[in-house]
Amino acid sequence: MxxxxxxxxxxxxxxxxxxxxxxxxxxxxxxxxxxxxxxxxxxxxxxxxxxxxxxxxxxxxxxxxxxxxxxxxxxxxxxxxxxxxxxxxxxxxxxxxxxxxxxxxxxxxxxxxxxxxxxxxxxxxxxxxxxxxxxxxxxxxxxxxxxxxxxxxxxxxxxxxxxxxxxxxxxxxxxxxxxxxxxxxxxxSLFTFNIKDSRIKDLMGVSAIATVKVKGTKLEASGPLLITHWGMSGPAILRVSAWGARELFTKNYQFTLQVNWLNDMDADECDEVLKSLKHEHAKKTVSKKSPFDFPNRLWESLVTASGIDIETRWADLTRNQLQALAAQLTNGEFQVNGKSTFKxxxxxxxxxxxxxxxxxxxxxxxxxxxxxxxxxxxxxxxxxxxxxxxxxxxxxxxxxxxxxxxxx
CATH class of the missing domain: 3.50.50.60 (FAD/NAD(P)-binding domain)
Known part of the structure; x- marks a missing residue:
């Protein structure tokens, strides 16, 4: 019936x-x-x-x-x-x-x-x-x-x-x-990125406003980025995952993510800012305090990744170290190896x-x-x-x- x-x-x-x-x-x-x-x-x-x-x-x-x-x-x-x-x-x-x-x-x-x-x-x-x-x-x-x-x-x-x-x-x-x-x-669609990298290893919960790009593609997004115990999340990452849903699927979620922690500042502009900081804060320790609008813990990690000793003063930074730091700040490359469902x-x-x-x-x-x-x-x-x-x-x-x- x-x-x-x-x-x-x-x-x-x-x-x-x-x-x-x-x-x-x-x-x-x-x-x-x-x-x-x-x-x-x-x-x-x-x-x-x-x-x-x-x-x-x-x-x-x-x-x-x-x-x-x-x-x-x-x-x-x-x-x-x-x-x-x-x-x-x-x-x-x-x-x-x-x-x-x-x-x-x-x-x-x-x-x-x-x-x-x-x-x-x-x-x-x-x-x-x-x-x-x-x-x-x-x-x-x-x-x-x-x-x-x-x-x-x-x-x-x-x-x-x-x-x-x-x-x-x-x-x-x-x-x-x-x-x-x-x-x-x-x-x-809407997933977070699995990243194992010494630069973010102990920074779970740290967030910053950043611009992220998938290397070799047109995928790019800006916004809050959150470091998690498995990698990276937050609106910037989720936007890239949504717009790149098909493209990232074809890559089997293995790709290079480029992160600009200074959002819209490029490497040359950053280099100029760092040079002026070298003069302004000559006697201060580089790793002590972030001169940019993101947490000190992240700054210290990026300074270390640039080959700068934790006790180095601004005045003692070499030209190569300044360039390495500018690169870490504006174009840090992170290897993504897989994804996790967002909540x-x-x-x-x-x-x-x-x-x-x-x-x-x-x-x-x-x-x-x-x-x-x-x-x-x-x-x-x-x-x-x-x-x-x-x-x-x-x-x-x-x-x-x-x-x-x-x-x-």
Whole structure:
């Protein structure tokens, strides 16, 4: 015996719930169900932002917002003009969740708890009569003449429309491929770099504003860099990992990272600064205090790496030592040997080919009455609330077009 719905949403994550709620609020007559393969829903929401849920980012201009998406920049311009970060804030406030902006632009619920978002979604879904069915692992998808037939490990569902909000799920991508979609093969995005190097060996927790480049490529990013016990992390590293997701995959995560600890100062400028310091601080010990805006421990390590004895005074620095120090400061080379996942926020580059989706409606161009929301598509962003914003925007547009088509 099969169960019939107007709309079935595959995937009980952020995009799935947002789509379902927006459908049911706009047209309460529609019978909507969420199918979730796991034992609980919204698990990624729970762990995001260290358990606080980084809901969105305080970037309110669509043309600026798209620049945070290594994949999806061009395609998201139209959607963000329909539903952007400001609309997200308003939507959550309307549903009783107030958000706050932090110094770096990230936005969280004022409660600092992801449970606030989960409760909001679950309570709203319950009020709207959305059926949430867990432990339903989809085994096959079939489009008959007038409806979808969805077989799970437990039962059979029929639906007029199907929304795929299944995230980075290879099994679902395989099924979509069978339906005629092209899947861009997945590779990791947002990861940290494994580096074993004496210069950073005992500096865990030290951070600096730096510019990093992958040698021999165009990959470059600036921002906070954090030294960890396994290598390097922080926004600068994560940006390079996101934009370089495919290129670094082909290198098997073995490459040379060039670090400019002085951010935008080049070697010649640095050389001039060091020469003036040699005169100004002639009697002072070089390694004692960093003359630049980064921690003393890092300065001491780079001084030692330049072949300068720990007791050497500025006046005694040789020309070669000054040049070696300038090179360490502005173009230190570090061998990267592998990667580590960034916290629990695993993000994948890959998914449904964007050319096969109508971004005005989020409907498939290949299969009628099939819609997409969230990371099932080949869209991903850097860390900071941007991946969730894609989930809200794509879910909102899918819901809107489903309701409009239903009303025709």
């Amino acid at each position: 099969s169960k019939s719905f107007d709309v079935i949403i595959a995937g009980g994550g952020a995009a799935g719930f947002f789509t379902a709620i927006n459908i049911a609020e706009t047209n309460p007559k529609l019978k909507v169900a969420i199918l979730e393969r796991g034992k609980e829903v919204l698990s990624k929401v729970r762990i995001s932002g260290g358990g606080r849920c980084n809901v969105t980012h305080a970037c309110f201009i669509p043309n600026d917002l798209v620049k945070f998406y290594p994949r999806g920049e061009k395609e998201l311009k139209g959607p963000f003009n329909q539903f952007c970060s400001g609309d997200t804030i308003e939507w959550f406030e309307r549903h009783g969740v107030e958000l706050k902006i932090e110094d770096d632009g990230r936005m969280f619920p004022v409660t600092d708890s992801s449970q606030t978002i989960i409760d909001c979604f679950l309570e709203t879904s319950k009020k709207l009569g959305i059926q949430i069915l867990m432990g339903e692992s989809i085994q096959s998808l079939y489009r008959a003449d007038s409806h979808w037939k969805i077989e799970t490990n437990k039962e059979v569902f029929l639906a007029d429309k199907l929304v795929m909000a299944t995230g980075s799920n290879p099994k679902m991508w395989d099924m979509l491929e069978e339906l005629g979609h092209t899947i861009v093969s997945p590779v990791p 629990d926020e695993f993000v994948t580059a890959g998914g449904v080919d964007l050319k096969e989706v109508n971004f005005k409606t989020m409907e498939s161009k290949r299969v009628e009455k099939l819609y997409f929301a969230g990371e099932v598509l080949n869209i991903d962003a850097i860390t900071g609330g941007f991946n969730f914003q894609n989930a809200w925007t794509s879910g909102f547009i899918a819901a809107k077009s489903i309701v409009e088509e239903q009303n025709i």
